[in-house]
Each structure stands twice: as structure tokens, then as C-alpha cells.
Amino acid sequence: MEHSNTIILDKKQIAHKIKRIAYQVYETNVEEEEVIIAGIQNNGFEFAKKLKKAVESVSPLHVTLCEVIIDKKKPTNPIRTSLEPSEYTNKSLLLVDDVLHSGTTLIYGVKHFLEVPLKQFKTAVLVDRNHKKYPVKADFKGISLSTSLNENISVIFEKNNDRAILE
Numbered sequence: 001m002e003h004s005n006t007i008i009l010d011k012k013q014i015a016h017k018i019k020r021i022a023y024q025v026y027e028t029n030v031e032e033e034e035v036i037i038a039g040i041q042n043n044g045f046e047f048a049k050k051l052k053k054a055v056e057s058v059s060p061l062h063v064t065l066c067e068v069i070i071d072k073k074k075p076t077n078p079i080r081t082s083l084e085p086s087e088y089t090n091k092s093l094l095l096v097d098d099v100l101h102s103g104t105t106l107i108y109g110v111k112h113f114l115e116v117p118l119k120q121f122k123t124a125v126l127v128d129r130n131h132k133k134y135p136v137k138a139d140f141k142g143i144s145l146s147t148s149l150n151e152n153i154s155v156i157f158e159k160n161n162d163r164a165i166l167e
Helices: 011-028 043-058 104-113
Strands: 006-009 034-040 062-069 092-100 120-128 140-144 153-156 163-166
Touching (some): 011 043, 011 140, 034 043, 034 104, 043 092, 092 153, 120 153
Parallel strands (some): 034 062, 092 120, 120 140
Antiparallel strands (some): 006 163, 153 163
16 A cells, blocks of 8 residues: 555645634633633644634734643653743633644643643644544544544644645
8 A cells, every 4th residue: 555645634724723723712711811822842832823823813812822841752751831830820721732643742731731720721633633542632623533543644834834644
């Protein structure tokens, strides 16, 4: 069987998914003045930056970005964030990543944020692969795909060429 990359989301589709998620974020935070969008480093944080811009364009919400640094090879290692816990305590927080594969990264990210009281806690991913090792779900997702275990989904954020591919 020949292996080739299949584009599952192109730039326009990704922009549409981000805008739809932005509206969902606003709907669940309509009573709030501020929401923290915490993006898991690298692509999750890139997704968070795009989502911040979209949420601010469709709502009066003030969005504060937070970068979440997780060792994906050893997720039990201490997790670091670009904000101090006092900056997100008792606030509405959205943890985002680009792809939900096994759920490992997301569940350890969730665990980290559960150590401080939050007003509301939601999760968002651009692509949900439906192959979870842990009982974690994304509250907001761009697309759900049932893939085989040997297939991989990559999200590539490039200037004027964002895309999600099935490898």
C-alpha cells in the first residue's frame, strides 16, 4: 500500500473551524469579561494564538494567552506555564492543543490546571482522532476522525498555508 499525505483540512477549512470554536468559546463565557486560553507548546500554542484573535473578533471578551510547556515524552515531569497560577485562579480557562491523539498530553495538562480553583474549565482541539488511552474529551473540536492506529495526523501552521494532513 502506497503511503501518501492526504489533506484533511485546508487553510480555509481551518479558519472556519477556528471561527466556529471561537463562537462556542464566547457562548460558554458570555457572562465573563476575560478568558484564559492556554495552548500546549508548539502547535497547541499556535492554535491558541489563532483562537485568541478569532474570539476577540467575535466577542467583547478579553483573552489572555498562556503557553503550557509539557514534556510529551515524559508527561509526568513538572509542567510549566507562561502565567503564574494567581493569574488564572478563579477564571475561565480553555486548554487547547492541535490534535487529540491518545489523550496523554491533554489529561496531564488538565491535571496541572486542576491544582488551582477555576471558574470554568474547557478543552479544545482542532482534530480529535478518537483513539484515546485516557478518558479525556475535547469540549470543542474542529473535526473528529476515526483513523487507524498506524496513521498520524499532523497540523501544519505556515503563513498562508495552514493545513491538517493524514500521514
